[in-house]
Amino acid sequence: MQPKQLLLLSVQEVFPTFPFDFDTTFFKPDHFTTDDHVFETGTRWQTIRWCGRSFGLVFRNKGTVEQPKIEIEVWGEPAAKEMCAGCLLHEMSYRYNFDLDTVSVYKTFEKFPELQLSMKNLYGMRPGQPSSLYEYVIIGIVLQNAAVRRSISMFRTLLIDYGEQVSFAGKELLCMFDPGRFANVPEEELRTKKFGYRARSIKRVDAQFATGEYDEEQLRELPVDEQKSKLLSLYGVGPATVWYLLFDICHRWEIFEHISPWEQKLYSQLFFGKDLDHLVSVGKLLAKIKKYGKYKHLAVHYLWEDLWWRHQKGEEIEWLEKEIRT
DNA sequence: CATCAGGGCCCTG
């Protein structure tokens, strides 16, 4: 099928709070979706499904860490210009945390020597990720009980078969679909595409979103315990997925209460320098992380992303290599 | 070739 051609609707400048680092904010080496974005130093292209339409976005770095400035191009269908371009930028500001009080974060982390190297390497990095709640929940489902390679393959199948291909700013990329997409797709169809038992979860969770009961903006305003129980009521979302959602979707920097077995291996190494055969207990790891206070998950995010960036840049991190298995 | 665990979750007893 021919990709849908998008037109340039607007170009705007935004000014994130200081300090802000473009590359480490817009490229997270451990995020696994493919073909829906492209990153080069100083530029990120991505698609986004918004207001029931496909958009293309281009972020260009026009500033410095000390004087941040981003130029954002919005590409889409002309009919979408009035209603969507403005609120879309507002949404991007939320998802990438342009307004985060980084100065306060760094002040909080000052007294922890083990964080300093990561802070320095990633000075100005924001937490942030591109997906909607709906998309993220589906990502969570394809992550379950599968190695990375298979998760990537399943998610790509979803975008190719149920999303849309768009062309903008010289790139051809895949774009996400809307809630309700699977209303008329038999579970058997997903099973033939090798989603296995996840076919059922995808169908059920898609139907839950289609009711409109999981409004993302409303969810963001709820107290954290209500956010948690609401998210857990989604079919296919359990304890491992929910805390990813609390951090990435609800921006709950203070929540860190779950460590899965493979993460335990990495954290044992990161926080205590243990090799993979000498695991530090989950309780001990959580106690350590608790000390980072109201930004505790951010502290882990910095250590984690630093590790991946160093790996990405070619530094040999053998024990990580063993664990990724792409 | 067979067996098994995997970046979980749901459901049952």
Next chain:
DNA sequence: CAGGGCCCTGAT
């Protein structure tokens, strides 16, 4: 609240 079962894959 513990544990079996689930689709499929790659590792052994």
